[in-house]
Amino acid sequence: MLKYEIKDFPLDQDNLMLAETLFHNANGYLGVRSNFEEGYPKNMDSIRGEYINGFYDFASSPQAEKLCGLVEEKQTMLNVADTQGIEIYIEGERFSMFEGEVLGRTRTLDMEAGTTLREVLWRSPKGKTVRIEIKRMASFALLPFFLIEYKVTPVDFSGEVKICSTHIGKVMNYFNPNDPRVAGESFEHLLVESIEVNNDVSYISSKTSKSDLCVCSAVKNVFSKEGKTEIVKEDGAVKEEYIGFISQGEVLTLYKYTILCDSVRYPNLSNETKENMEQALSTDINEWYEKQKAYLASFWENCAIDIVGKKDLNEAVHYNLYQLIQSVGKDPFSNITAKGLSGEGYEGHYFWDTEMYMQPFFTLTARDIAKNLIRYRYTILEYAKENARILGHKKGAAYPWRTIMGKECSGFFPAGSAQYHISGDVAYSIVSYYLATKDLELLRGCGAQVLIETARLWMDLGNYYRGKFHINEVTGPDEYTCLVNNNYYTNVLAQYNLRWAVKSFHLLKEAGLISDLIEKTQITEEELKEFEEAADKMYLPYDEETGINPQDDSFLQKKVWDLTTIPEDKKPLLLHYHPMYIYRYQVCKQADTVLAHFILEDAQDLETIRKSFAYYEKVTTHDSSLSTCIYSIVASRLGLEDKAYEYFGESAKLDLFNTHKNTKDGIHTANMGGTYMAIVYGFGGLRIKEEGLFLNPHLPKQWEGYQFRILFEDAKINVKRTQAECRITLLEGSKKNIHVYGKEYCLEKELVIY
Amino acid sequence: MLKYEIKDFPLDQDNLMLAETLFHNANGYLGVRSNFEEGYPKNMDSIRGEYINGFYDFASSPQAEKLCGLVEEKQTMLNVADTQGIEIYIEGERFSMFEGEVLGRTRTLDMEAGTTLREVLWRSPKGKTVRIEIKRMASFALLPFFLIEYKVTPVDFSGEVKICSTHIGKVMNYFNPNDPRVAGESFEHLLVESIEVNNDVSYISSKTSKSDLCVCSAVKNVFSKEGKTEIVKEDGAVKEEYIGFISQGEVLTLYKYTILCDSVRYPNLSNETKENMEQALSTDINEWYEKQKAYLASFWENCAIDIVGKKDLNEAVHYNLYQLIQSVGKDPFSNITAKGLSGEGYEGHYFWDTEMYMQPFFTLTARDIAKNLIRYRYTILEYAKENARILGHKKGAAYPWRTIMGKECSGFFPAGSAQYHISGDVAYSIVSYYLATKDLELLRGCGAQVLIETARLWMDLGNYYRGKFHINEVTGPDEYTCLVNNNYYTNVLAQYNLRWAVKSFHLLKEAGLISDLIEKTQITEEELKEFEEAADKMYLPYDEETGINPQDDSFLQKKVWDLTTIPEDKKPLLLHYHPMYIYRYQVCKQADTVLAHFILEDAQDLETIRKSFAYYEKVTTHDSSLSTCIYSIVASRLGLEDKAYEYFGESAKLDLFNTHKNTKDGIHTANMGGTYMAIVYGFGGLRIKEEGLFLNPHLPKQWEGYQFRILFEDAKINVKRTQAECRITLLEGSKKNIHVYGKEYCLEKELVIY
CATH class of the missing domain: 2.70.98.40 (Glycoside hydrolase, family 65, N-terminal domain)
Structure with missing residues (x-):
């Protein structure tokens, strides 16, 4: 129940x-x-x-x-x-x-x-x-x-x-x-x-x-x-x-x-309104209730999420997923607003929240919806190009930081339009969708075009300096530091975007599907070479002394703010300090480099990720609802089980317990998706890469077990972890080579690892 | 005439x-x-x-x-x-x-x-x-x-x-x-x-x-x-x-x-209005005209500026000085607006223009007016402290970027409140006044207090990093690059401000005048030591490869914009490009590091200044009216006579020839002061330092001669340069040791150098 x-x-x-x-x-x-x-x-x-x-x-x-x-x-x-x-x-x-x-x-x-x-x-x-x-x-x-x-x-x-x-x-x-x-x-x-x-x-x-x-x-x-x-x-x-x-x-x-x-x-507004009313009235009310139930039965069956042994958390997780299906747009005219359709906070705008926090859930459990989210971004591609021109760029597409119909709505560009990473986020979500589905048709129809236009943006945005490709004057996900040079998250994502623009071209070419893309983008082999070179020479800040990736070029030279000294009535910082004052400190509203270490973990060795996590954890206030879920995932990756569990709980309970004190303005949809990610990518250790599917399911000691279900290529796979075993079941589709706990297995019907 | x-x-x-x-x-x-x-x-x-x-x-x-x-x-x-x-x-x-x-x-x-x-x-x-x-x-x-x-x-x-x-x-x-x-x-x-x-x-x-x-x-x-x-x-x-x-x-x-x-x-507004009207009516109209003439006769006599051999420039220079006396406030409730009282551009606000461009003229020729300008800053000191609190600082005074009555009016902080240098500019102008007058009474009455409170701001603003004192997230004079770390101009001025806070304390202490300052500021020897240490360890960016002082930490890693490629209809840049786009380039609206090399020339050797000038000249658009006069002064310093003359001409003619196409909104008062500075500090080579008065009068080859007159300590000195000679005359006051063309002389009555 x-x-x-x-x-x-x-x-x-x-x-x-x-x-x-x-x-x-x-x-x-x-x-x-x-x-x-x-x-x-x-x-x-x-x-x-x-x-x-x-x-x-x-x-x-x-x-x-x-x-x-x-x-x-x-x-x-x-x-x-x-x-x-x-x-x-x-x-x-x-x-x-x-x-x-x-x-x-x-x-x-x-x-x-x-x-x-x-x-x-x-x-x-x-x-x-x-x-x-x-x-x-x-x-x-x-x-x-x-x-x-x-x-x-x-x-x-x-x-x-x-x-x-x-x-x-x-x-x-x-x-x-x-x-x-x-x-x-x-x-x-x-x-x-x-x-x-x-x-x-x-x-x-x-x-x-x-x-x-x-x-x-x-x-x-x-x-x-x-x-x-x-x-x-x-x-x-x-x-x-x-x-x-x-x-x-x-x-x-x-x-x-x-x-x-x-x-x-x-x-035909008035006619169609009448027709819809007639349809509503002509069907028995109980039938409507049955249809509703059937829709949700399929929804729950597809994700099959379950936490055993912690009723409140299980309820919170289900609550969060329920809100996602309530919130997500079902046509290419809409997307997922930051507050769903539950309130007026953020004015019904769509942010990067969709691609980085919510789309993964749909990519893994409800592909039509995920595909539709990508189609929405495709329908606003022309506005993204126009936005790039407004920002001065001669080529490429700059997705607006916040929008409904495609035009930028951010009134304060240092924490808005400067977040160029959103174009990388859109690109990343398309690649993620492709890796999970191998759906070349989507790449051909719209995905590759978006990858090319966003890659072009990075080329126009960045510049070579002393042999490396730099990206200056951007804002990363962390809005407590704005207009910086070489934000690690942005640069590593731009690198990925550039590489996948090239890869998608070759994938389509090999499949004989390239003509549309060339026609629409006029892309040339020469331009692709420029993409590749910039990706290879992308500057990724690294500090020898601390052994971490600095959030940006100057992050480490700023003052450290002892977060334990901040009185409760001065939180969140953005409501109580002038932005410029905050910018002057090593203080993060949310995961930034740590998020990069999750989504593109192979860009750095584990030791660097470990050190970065430890470093940023000390300076992050989690004033954004998009933060704790990511910390939970990376803590899981690093085997920091207690931290992973604690951050997960904070994410899961955010709205039901109103921990950010602003749920009255609407739910926090991104965090809701993040809760899901903390289970599947965090505890479950799921990664889908070019090399295939990776799982690393660990059980929080507070639970008796948990389960989730995902789509991968043509397969539907159930993952169940109990104290005794990890049971991976191929419910539908062809057999798959998968990686579990670092070993490669062939999943034919069921795989049980004790 | x-x-x-x-x-x-x-x-x-x-x-x-x-x-x-x-x-x-x-x-x-x-x-x-x-x-x-x-x-x-x-x-x-x-x-x-x-x-x-x-x-x-x-x-x-x-x-x-x-x-x-x-x-x-x-x-x-x-x-x-x-x-x-x-x-x-x-x-x-x-x-x-x-x-x-x-x-x-x-x-x-x-x-x-x-x-x-x-x-x-x-x-x-x-x-x-x-x-x-x-x-x-x-x-x-x-x-x-x-x-x-x-x-x-x-x-x-x-x-x-x-x-x-x-x-x-x-x-x-x-x-x-x-x-x-x-x-x-x-x-x-x-x-x-x-x-x-x-x-x-x-x-x-x-x-x-x-x-x-x-x-x-x-x-x-x-x-x-x-x-x-x-x-x-x-x-x-x-x-x-x-x-x-x-x-x-x-x-x-x-x-x-x-x-x-x-x-x-x-x-008593209505009574005083009536009294003033009665006074106006009770005096013969010709007597009013005579009083007006007498006032101006004294004004012209005190500055005695004259250019021989270039009528149009001489007229332009006089026009500019006339506008300064028309514009400058004569009571501590007012200052000099960016457009004087000639129009509504900039809404009648006061900027750093006063201290860095106009006050020098009054300091050298009309001390009561200069003193009054300092008093204005003193009357708004409490607002400057309040502004510092708004910006997050626990101590110190942050002068507002633009204001009338003392509260900040800048609506876009990256190019407004972030220009912390204005507090340094106010401090600098007080020191300049002191050096020219040796007026300890002004230091005691208000000057030293401002120096202490602005010094405190730098202490709260900056931080030590790897042994050096850094100042992050500020904007220098050049508004084409905002929110940077270690802007050279700001840092070198902060260093000067910190040192002079200490010096003014000791000057007053030695004179037995320190009690007021201690009472008003609670300054301690310990805090002064902190000032001194920060000044000594002030980080001043220097680039080995180019041999210049970079405008800030990241200036040199940005793209270079070939200014010759900018079409006329895209100028000035700020009206045609998104600010963030501009920030991403090595492009300057106005003198920034070059201005620092003028006001604090002893902070670097001449070779560095020469290289900096050459470097920044290539990337400066002079879209600000505050730019060419400074380039003229530093060109003079470097012996670049043709450049000095050309930049001077641009400055002198700006309003009369409406070269910026916006004189209809009001005159450019700062540039008018800058024209004066280009003669006296530029061609005349005047500097007033702790070591005394320096002159280095050179004659532009287009002129037959020029003259100016200044106050220095108790003396009134006339400087006249012709093709044949440089004649320095002590019109009033005691004899002075002065430095002319790099040599020390004793000026008793007149000094003629051939």
Whole structure:
């Protein structure tokens, strides 16, 4: 039973906002925060929102000083409608969790059913008791479809129940007038253009202020028992009122169907919205629940992850993976936002988080989704080229640091556009996908082109100096040091990118599939030679004295900040110190060189990696949620089992335990993928290289066992580690030579190592 | 005759805007752009403004991404009133330079009289001819006083002349709706609070929107001949109409008196405005002209600059010095803005320009003014300390990169707050003042305290690394490379600052004047030792291979940009390339290391300076107006006479020839000071060091001779160089041992070297 349940959850501000995130419903296309249908008291704050992945408006992003090429317009994900509103009146008394008496309350996320449930036993001020059960689902089977099943049962009376269900089109994104940091952002991005009611379905069509996109929301309320109903159009909204007489013990159910369609995917917007609503209504509700279950059954079966002996961690890991499938876009117009579809943090932007933290999970367990993520990057390739021109480059593609539709949104380039590594990350994810699938077709169709254009960027970005290829003025993953020369992570990744641009060319050439690539890129053998030379001569900083790879040319000459002296109220550093002050220290927000040592471990010997890990661990604050999972993986690699386990726990529990204190703004999707990686790449020691598949499964001493399942080439492989054995099973596909614990085996059916 | 005159000046947009700047009237307290009293046609743009030095409002400066400590509110100098308006109707026909026929037109700046003159001979559409002469003066004798003397003479008719003189309080700063870069800035900073008319004097009192400052403008129109007059209050304005009958050949004169007072200097604002107006009115107008002449006579006498044999350059040099005396603040509430009081460019902010480019002129020729500039820095010392805290420092004072009242206004810290050298520049200017004056009292009163607090900043900013004191993550004067480690200029200046903090302590101690300093700074012998050690161990980058001081640790490893390949339409680089792209090149906007080699020439041997000059010359675009004068000085030092002369010419002519194409936004005051320095420090070879006064006067071959006059300790010394001789005359004060052409002499009365 994959359930996450909280009982008697506190009704205070912080916990409600947190639960809005934790229990949100999403399917990768739409997401609905888990707001109370009936609302909170007026003095309480709520981030009430329904979002569509990849649906945005342009918003101005003024620069304090205007400089050439600086971003002055960003994209922002919109709250598109409020179809959550349901108010209940019990014999005239309005139901509220904050009035009368709440006799019991439970919130449950059912990760097999794909639904959330809020159960409340409530006694009204005048003493009438009702049971309220609210089930919600964002359908994986019909992406524009969101359902609320709202059940009311009079427990100790019979009487009139009035239900008021609203559909509001005139909505705005969250802003808090008490928080000067967000107040300036209040803006009506969405303008209601028309409101219609047809066959008791209300349709609200709206248009964005600047991006010229449209959204149509449709709502239909279906009541289980006949009553008196009335539908009223209001300013930017539609309200339906129902009045019925319900007997004691009788269950009154409202099925509230929402369809959200946008013009990005549905060019015939109003027709397609209607069609989707008809489809939703024409299928029995239980069938929708079954489809949901079936989708998730397959999802869980494909990753088959299980931790035995640590219930809370197992639950946390499943919670995290569930959020990934809720968050990931299922079409090439969308990707995975940093907060999924659970909130407005980072404005629905896509970052490198996808490629480096989440895509590996899909590459290993759900290839269609992974392929789609690559296709998204391919659809924005032209914007990446344009971005390279804005940054001054004469050739190549520079993927934007944060974006929705492809244009750069980062307003502070030292910690944004300067993170050139994102182009390397995109390239790396394509190579990873290829190595796991050997899918030449993807390389031919789009992958190799991206590899060539990103390789070209490095050539234009870097320069030879005293015989070595240098890359200056970039920012690595660690945003506590910006605009540096020869960031180790960037350089080693650029080297890999350059080499794989060449390799992909030869792979396609040998397969007779090269013509498209040449036509699209005009790549020549001469240019490929330049790639190879730059890769061979890539400068990778190494310090003899410490025996480590310095994060960049000057990292080691900076001051050391004794992290133990930082008071709690000064954390995270970025909220309490001027960026320039932080830059002046050897202090890292997150894994940077350590991450390089994970993804490209063969670039250095193990002793260097060991020393680097020890060095950087002392100076890393993990103020980024992308950090601890990587430290866990590399600790596993180095046999530092206690550290690996501790970092893993921090990663796994981040959102459920709200350890970064900002889960109210949305989940941390990258970390969720990182949790998975810490198991599979960390404890499991998985690597997929040109030389093949490597496994090195170790068991944390706190566990009885664990299991995961991956796709490799044409095979589906189950890896199970218990205290007694490591059992590797070929579930599907042809036999494989694999490397386990440093030895090569042929996996034909099952391999058991004691 | 020190006059700058243009005849038949073009009446097109660009030239009118340029002339508004070039012929502006200012006295260091107030400045009035040279707008036509009668205005331009509606379709023509004009920056119409009257400014008070140091009078500002706060304006929001939103950051695209909010980070800790980033500036979100700046100060901006305000256009405080429009008292320029005068319209003339000749028998009902309105005078305009753009209608009828302009038979002659001349604009003159008289730098001895301290006035500007516009003379027009105009024939109306109906054929009536008038002579119009408009003299303007910003009084040096009564700082709040601005005068327009407006003369009309009917040439070929007798008839009715109507004059309409306006006084407008409801004004705004310039913005151009067609220029998206400034459109966002349109804001009513000044709100009219009251309008009064008393004894035919109109008073308009206004208050700023946020800074809580007030300004009162007063206007009185005095006509030379009686006529029918009427004063009318309008919305935010007062208008006076005069109608009189003037005979052919008769001169009608309007004396329009303006008084501008602000609450920064005049706490009893309305009374003091009235008193100033009474004072202006009670003195005969010719006496005001005489006072103006006398003030300037003394000014010219004190610097006695003269170039013989090159009229245009001599005129340009005098023009530049005249602008300096027009621009420099005469009280501790103000300083010298980057554009003087001639326009709104850089929003009336004070930069390092003062200390490094303009203060030397005043230190050598007008000590009271120089002392006042130091006092201004002392009055904002507490803000500089606060700024250091904002930047994260536990101690010391970090002078803001750009400011009016003391708080940092730079919105882009990599090219703003990161320019820590400004604190060194302030320290340097105090030491320079001391060396020229031996004024211990100034050190005791404020100078030494600033030296101690700036020295403390370096201690907190830098760190020891492998035995040397490093300063990381700063930006030097050259803004084409930002956030670097060990900028040579910064480090060598910090070293000087640290040493002089110690020296000033000992100087005061030996003089028995130390108690104040200890009380104010709590400085200890131990801390002084730390200063000394850091100075001794200061890391100054030096490259063996090239034999130069690299601009910073990584300058030489960057790409070289062949400046000859940059097309004209891509200049200046900062307007056409993303800053990060520029940072990646060995390209300099301005002198940086070369400037260090001028101000602290003894830190390196001449050979290194020679190689550095040659190296940096190749990579410097001189996109900053602060560059060529320094190149001229160092070229002189190195005996590169042709280069020195060419760079000098570029500096001298910058505004008069509008070579940077932006003089319409205001003059370039720093460059004007730089022109002076290129003569006195460059051709004249002047240095004032602890070891005494050094001169090395060389004559550019294009000249017959030149002269300048300086104050040194108690002496006033005249230096005159002709082809035949170098004549050094002690005009006042005691005899001095001085060094001329590398030899030591005793200057008793006159020294002539052939």
